[in-house]
Amino acid sequence: MAVIETERLTKRYGSARGIEDVTVSIERAEVFGFLGPNGAGKTTAIRTLLDFLHPTSGEARIFGLDSHRDSVAIHARLGNLPGDFGYGKQSTGREALRLLARLRGVEGLGRAEPLAERFHADLDRPLGELSRGNRQKVGLILATFHSPELLILDEPTSGLDPLMQEEFLALVTEERERGCTVLLSSHELDEVERVCDRVGIVREGKLIAVERVAKLLAKTQRRNRVEVEFSKPVELEDVRQIPGVVDAEFAHANLEEVFLTYYKEGEEG
Numbered sequence: 001m002a003v004i005e006t007e008r009l010t011k012r013y014g015s016a017r018g019i020e021d022v023t024v025s026i027e028r029a030e031v032f033g034f035l036g037p038n039g040a041g042k043t044t045a046i047r048t049l050l051d052f053l054h055p056t057s058g059e060a061r062i063f064g065l066d067s068h069r070d071s072v073a074i075h076a077r078l079g080n081l082p083g084d085f086g087y088g089k090q091s092t093g094r095e096a097l098r099l100l101a102r103l104r105g106v107e108g109l110g111r112a113e114p115l116a117e118r119f120h121a122d123l124d125r126p127l128g129e130l131s132r133g134n135r136q137k138v139g140l141i142l143a144t145f146h147s148p149e150l151l152i153l154d155e156p157t158s159g160l161d162p163l164m165q166e167e168f169l170a171l172v173t174e175e176r177e178r179g180c181t182v183l184l185s186s187h188e189l190d191e192v193e194r195v196c197d198r199v200g201i202v203r204e205g206k207l208i209a210v211e212r213v214a215k216l217l218a219k220t221q222r223r224n225r226v227e228v229e230f231s232k233p234v235e236l237e238d239v240r241q242i243p244g245v246v247d248a249e250f251a252h253a254n255l256e257e258v259f260l261t262y263y264k265e266g267e268e269g
Contacts, residue, residue, distance in 0.1 A: 001064055003028050003150055003181040004049070009058035011048045019045045019205045021058070026183060031176050033192040033213075034185040036202035042185040043083050045202065046154055050080065062150065076104050079143035083154035083185070085135065089128025093121065093138035097145060104146055112145040118171075119164060133159035140168065144175070151175060154185045169195050193217065 004026040011018040019041045026032045034042045047053045049060050051071040060067040062074045087096045093116075097109050116123050121137035122130065130138070136159045143151060151172075157165045172182055172195045186192050192199055193213055201209045201216075209216075228239075 002026060002061075003030075003063060004032075004183065005059075005061045006049065007059045009045070009048060009060050010056045011044055011053055012056045013053075017041055017044070017205050018056070019048060022207045024200055024207060024210060026181060028181055029176055029179045030198065031172060031182040031184060031196045033196035033199040034183065034202055035187070035189065035192050035199045037187050040202040041205035042202050043154055044205070045207075046082075046152060046183070046185060050075075050152065077148060078150040078152060079146065079148035080151075081139045081143040081153045081156050083158070085139040087127055090126050092126055093123035093141065096127075096138070096142055097123065100142060101146070106146045110145040110147065112141055115141045115145060119167060131159070133161060133164070136160055137164065140171075144171070147178070147180075149180060151180055151182045153182065155187070156184065157186070157188065157191060165191070 002025040004024070006022050006024050009022040010020050012020075017039065022045055024032075034045065036042050044053065048055050049062070049067060051060075051068050051074075054068070063077060065074055067074060094109075094112075097112050101107075101109060112123070115121070116137075119137040119140065121141055122134065123138065123141070127135055127138065136156070140153075140156060143153065157168055160168060169191060172184070175182055176195075182195075184192065184196060196213050198210060198212050199216055200207050201211075
């Protein structure tokens, strides 16, 4: 049975962009990425899935339970890091952990201490005194300290330095290995490529494609570039001087290229 299932999930509100007919199924121990630029509808999809926003139409089920009717039971089994994470500025991370532990019926603080050590997070300073990156570390601990069955993470690496981003990606891999399902929303192709099994591309509130990551990148590279492997190091400027070469770079396909690939295919189809 899928951990997350949506059927034509739709949320319309005011003049702001919502989501339209989002249908997706995410399996146990899968890392699924919502990929799209800011404003595409990723956060609205997550908030509607979690019943923080009530859908205009459509259905959502988590653990086989109705996301609205059974929301209390569902939230006891998951961990969530919202994109706008924040508690009271005077509260410390430890105080927030104790509150969540009581709400979830967890004895003690679970694995909060080793996670705090791993991410160099200060659980005893008021959150209002922490930088954005250090608040994000506390948010990650709040989402994962109780070893949930499902992790929902909205732009989780926002504000983290490169070392902590690497530590986060390692944690996601470990969570999948223990059987946790992860829904990861991001506009960073690199982190999605590294940890996700499948990705759903969100454009203007619609889920326009669901692909395995390897297939997604293969499509982009096949359409937009030629890869050449040299037997010894070369200078980019030397490559650019080869007749017929318009430009050259040492880089992965970026998010813009991925979207252009799908948008052009849609127009040509």
